[in-house]
Amino acid sequence: MIDKTALWIVIIGLGLGSFFLRFVFTGLVGNKQMPAWLLRHLRYTAVAILPALVAPQVLWPSGTDGQFDLPRVTAAVVTLGVGLVTKNVLAAILSGAVALYGMLYLVG
């Protein structure tokens, strides 16, 4: 059973902390010019963070307690492939879902 005091400390602390993280630059730097070297790095934030977030989940999914899972890897490859070819987010998501459930059905 989760302790209620701990729960509320976490909810409020995580809420405030997350807001601070989200506001720290847009709020405090605002329209002040940032140095070129920093901007050059920031351009690659999304394309670095998202793949880094996903890669371990693809190879060692939490849904299978970290066991390598062929349907999930197949779904990941199909999603990325369809996305690369079509540049269409919806088409990529749907293809990934079809691949995932198709493979789960086939492999069991």
Add this chain to the structure above:
Amino acid sequence: MAITTTKSAYRKGIVDALPFVLVIIPFASLFGLLATEAGLNVFETLTFSIVVIAGAAQFTALQLLQEDVPTAIVLASALAVNLRMAMYSASLTPWIGSAPVWQRALAAYMTVDQSYVASMTQYERDPQMTVPQRMAYFFGTVTPIVPLWYIFTLVGAMVGSNVPDSWALDFAIPITFLAMIAPMFRTVAHVAAALVAVIVSLIAVDVPYALGLIIAGLAGMITGAQVEAWMERRKPGSTAR
């Protein structure tokens, strides 16, 4: 659809974010289900989603709260999962930094992976957009996402039954992220940044407090910046004149 007014920017934001609806619904429901299963009541579960709006961090906190980890560690770990938000904030700053502070604060509250990536993609594709148009676009992207995050947390909490593992809902988010990544590979530098980030994330997967993600992200960003600088040096005069 060309963006000519703030209203059309808002509408384009909504349209571009519609595919995420497919994922937010199962993900929010799953949080509601797991939270009530962990002993939270409906009010606590919904408050959690409204105050924090960060799926991955919420799942982390919920998991650790059930494992009798000291509260400070729960908080630190969940915040570490959200550290990427500071990077998002930094990379949004050159685009929306001159908007009114209340708009920036509201956008900060609603900065999630989907709204951030959709907005950055749009800003880079159409650099002529004005700051009010950029803000309108951003708020467009969160319009289909954030209300559904609240509503389906509530639905999940009220349904409260167990979703079988065979539904593989854990994989909804990886699939969305992969679908979002694909259109980003515009240059060699972007591809290199992603590849290095992936490799480092796999090597650093056991680094505590989810810091492996931050290390991998920084490695990818440095790679992207270095490759970009190297490409520019190879094409002398392309930017100098």
